Amino acid sequence: METxxxxxxxxxxxxxxxxxxxxxxxxxxxxxxxxxRGGTAYIFGNGGSGATASHFCGDLLKGVSYxxxxxxxxxxxxxxxxxxxxxxxxxxxxxxxxEQLKNFLHQxxxxxxxxxxxxxxxxxxxISYAKSKGVPTVGLCGFDGGRLKQIADTHVxxxxxxxxxxxxxxxCVLHCAKMTLMDQLKHRYTFS
Numbered sequence: 001m002e003t004x005x006x007x008x009x010x011x012x013x014x015x016x017x018x019x020x021x022x023x024x025x026x027x028x029x030x031x032x033x034x035x036x037r038g039g040t041a042y043i044f045g046n047g048g049s050g051a052t053a054s055h056f057c058g059d060l061l062k063g064v065s066y067x068x069x070x071x072x073x074x075x076x077x078x079x080x081x082x083x084x085x086x087x088x089x090x091x092x093x094x095x096x097x098x099e100q101l102k103n104f105l106h107q108x109x110x111x112x113x114x115x116x117x118x119x120x121x122x123x124x125x126x127i128s129y130a131k132s133k134g135v136p137t138v139g140l141c142g143f144d145g146g147r148l149k150q151i152a153d154t155h156v157x158x159x160x161x162x163x164x165x166x167x168x169x170x171x172c173v174l175h176c177a178k179m180t181l182m183d184q185l186k187h188r189y190t191f192s
Contacts, residue, residue, distance in 0.1 A: 019156075031060075041110045098126045107134060
């Protein structure tokens with residue numbers, strides 16, 4: 001048992017060390033830019049990536065925004081179960097995010113898709129739609145980066161063929177982005 005625990009933690013540590021810090025800085029800059037423009041960040045993913053998207057949306061709305069006069073606007077597209085299920089049932093699961101973006105998206109916004117494999121069709125369709133509208137996009141991906149790494153304007157790639165480590169490090173990257181945003185925006189509130 002301890003062998004597996006040690007090997008997992010070693011892979012996590014090794015992969016964390018391999019993260020490209022410039023990619024993370026580009027993510028932070030994209031978030032600072034959408035905040036400055038007054039646009040909304042739309043964030044989404046499937047499964048564990050969906051949980052990460054929801055978590056980060058909460059971090060932007062409360063953790064980063066609390067105490068600021070100008071707050072972040074963020075929406076997690078996988079949090080509206082009735083809309084997701086209706087689109088999946090009546091249209092196709094591949095359009096669960098893009099159909100929502102068609103209702104909301106403006107030029108000042110930012111679209112962030114999270115996919116461990118980088119190949120989730122519903123993520124690719126939403127990112128492609130945002131790009132067709134001239135809206136900046138960010139992709140968080142693992143494995144070889146998949147199509148998401150190729151099409152997103154900015155990407156953070158976790159270079160490992162392991163879904164759990166990819167998902168773990170996507171959340172670490174987004175927490176790093178949160179703390180950097182708070183520093184850049186001179187956040188004065190400390191959490192107890």
